[in-house]
Amino acid sequence: MKDQPNAMAGRFPGLSSKLIATIIGVILLVEIVIFLPSVASFRTTWLEDRLQVGVVAARVLDAVPDVMALPRDLTDRLLNSAGAHAIVYRREGQSQLIELTNPVMPDTVVTADLRQGDLPSRVWGALDTLVAPPGRTLRVVGEGDLNESLVELLMPEAPLRRDMFDYSRSFALVSFGIAAVTAFVLYVLVSRLFIDPVLRVTRNMLAFRKAPENASLILIPSRRSDEIGILERELADMETELFSMLRQRRHLADLGLAVAKINHDLRNTLSSAQLLSDQVATLDDPKVQRLAPRLVTTLDKAIGFAQAVLDYGRETSIVPQFAPVNLRTLVDDAAFDARVAGNPLIAFDNGVDASLMVEVDAGQMGRVLVNLLKNAREALEAVPGEAQDFRIEARASADPERTVITLRDNGPGLPPRARENLFIAFEGSARSGGTGLGLAIAREITEAHGGTLAHVDEGQGTRFDITLPVRRTEG
Structure with missing residues (x-):
């Protein structure tokens, strides 16, 4: 500061x-x-x-x-x-x-x-x-x-x-x-009642601003019951909450740095183990052939988890670089990256108008679309039984104030536990073994664009709406 x-x-x-x-x-x-x-x-x-x-x-x-x-x-x-x-x-x-x-x-x-x-x-x-x-x-x-x-x-x-x-x-x-x-008498009275408390609050705010992690600078409110007393109590509560939040943030930052280092080394180790498992899978031993797929799947999940944690820390710290983007093309690219386009089990329908332009960070907003489409694909592929008429569709509507992007599938929908913890990192996953980081990243990127990401309950299937404000250039 x-x-x-x-x-x-x-x-x-x-x-x-x-x-x-x-x-x-x-x-x-x-x-x-x-x-x-x-x-x-x-x-x-x-x-x-x-x-x-x-x-x-x-x-x-x-x-x-x-x-x-x-x-x-x-x-x-x-x-x-x-x-x-x-x-x-x-x-x-x-x-x-x-x-x-x-x-x-x-x-x-x-x-x-x-x-x-x-x-x-x-x-x-x-x-x-x-x-x-x-x-x-x-x-x-x-x-x-x-x-x-x-x-x-x-x-x-x-x-x-x-x-x-x-x-x-x-x-x-x-x-x-x-x-x-008269001015002297009034000044003495008003100073005692108003000016001195205001100066006390002001000096405390300036001192606390320089050292918000110093608990001794938290304001001790007086017993006044008027507006100044309310101000002192609210300021003291705010400083207390800010002190606790900053301490927790510092601890989480230190912990996150350590986890990121461990996670980076763990991902390298898992990648080496994956290469070794691929070589082992080529052996003719029946036991190896039976256990190798499970080993590969487990390593893929571990690598995916490590990569998701690294991406979560990286994506939420980058400031969006806004530029005009064709929304239909952006959805097509995201569908390809999420392995939805061309999927033999899932029909994908991109109903976005080919002329619709949005001003977003193409890389970050593409990541949002990839996460949502990937979640929809994994949810449909996890449905037990014979192949069904699975479908994922993308739609968009625009007015002078906002653009709404709708992604919808006809799968089983989100379970109650996932709905309760939507957008909460490590808790909002709808499938076993998931990290729940995809929706958390998608929401933070959308909010960084000034928009909102919301789940719309339609009774059947899953629907997410991305609402983005129309950016206007001053002058």
Whole structure:
């Protein structure tokens, strides 16, 4: 396995940093949503305070018969206390004005009507004040303390804008403080409940991946009953099963290597014994002539078993090399190799369409067909009694998704014991002395092609279906 040293570089580049950033981001987003109506309320309150000074000035105007008779220093103090350049008082269709001794001529005048109390208008007004260029003059309009009276103030916008920026800075500092404290508290809680267990599981997976045969690295699950607890227990069970499987696989690999060596030498020895038995069979001694066939048959079985074991180890480790193959030709070649084609006791019918092409490894898929046809031939030849009308047929059907190859014979069928152990090496043989490797090899080759090999019970005879997916080339 390839090591990944940077998979767990530290705590903060992973879930922890994302968690902190998410918490702070959400809190700041909430603070921004709160800030807009808050700064709008601050602006409204600030303007209402200035307007109250204008209301006081309006009362003074009401109390004086002639506004022009008011001392200039008094009117200037009233205006300076409101921060205004001029105050207009309107009542019963009449207007009264007081202004500074040295009037200021505004360049740009923006109206702030405090009679509009809806939130969108207030928020828009606050944003307009914050982003407005300097030098503007506000015309503040509000109701007086008497019925149907209005008070208007003309004042520079700069003091309001300055106070709003001061308020915004204070709000931002408080917001960042709240976000930092909240994020820290939530981080500590979430880390204890979620992040630390996830990091523990992740580190265990990375460590176990490097040394899956080290039993001390198997995760010890906690007593949690939530999803993380389930994850820990399932991971511990999986690591335990994988540990046992790898140990068993290693032992089987070592054993298989030893058996393969022994099997190879045994096959050579049996081949030599077979040559000797063939020479012995040529002798004229009656006893030798009677015993020699049995000796030859026994040696043939032993050699066949040794060869089957070697083939089983070799075939299951080769990756299929896919190429377009004519299926009818492949079936004909397999029938010849399995000694089915031309067999005097068995009629073979290849009903596969001559134009049907499949994309398979011709050598491996031919081995599958040979094993199935050979099993069918041996089953029919083992039927006791006189020769019967034995028959083996091959059929194929195809659609845009898959190709199904059917091999069927009209023999006695599979015995119950063979059906129970189909496709299990050394156990799935239907005849005495068989290894059961043929079907095991056939199934593994078919699965390596992405397909399935299945026995179909039709009540009479034996039928196997090979289902192969249609391979599509990308692009």
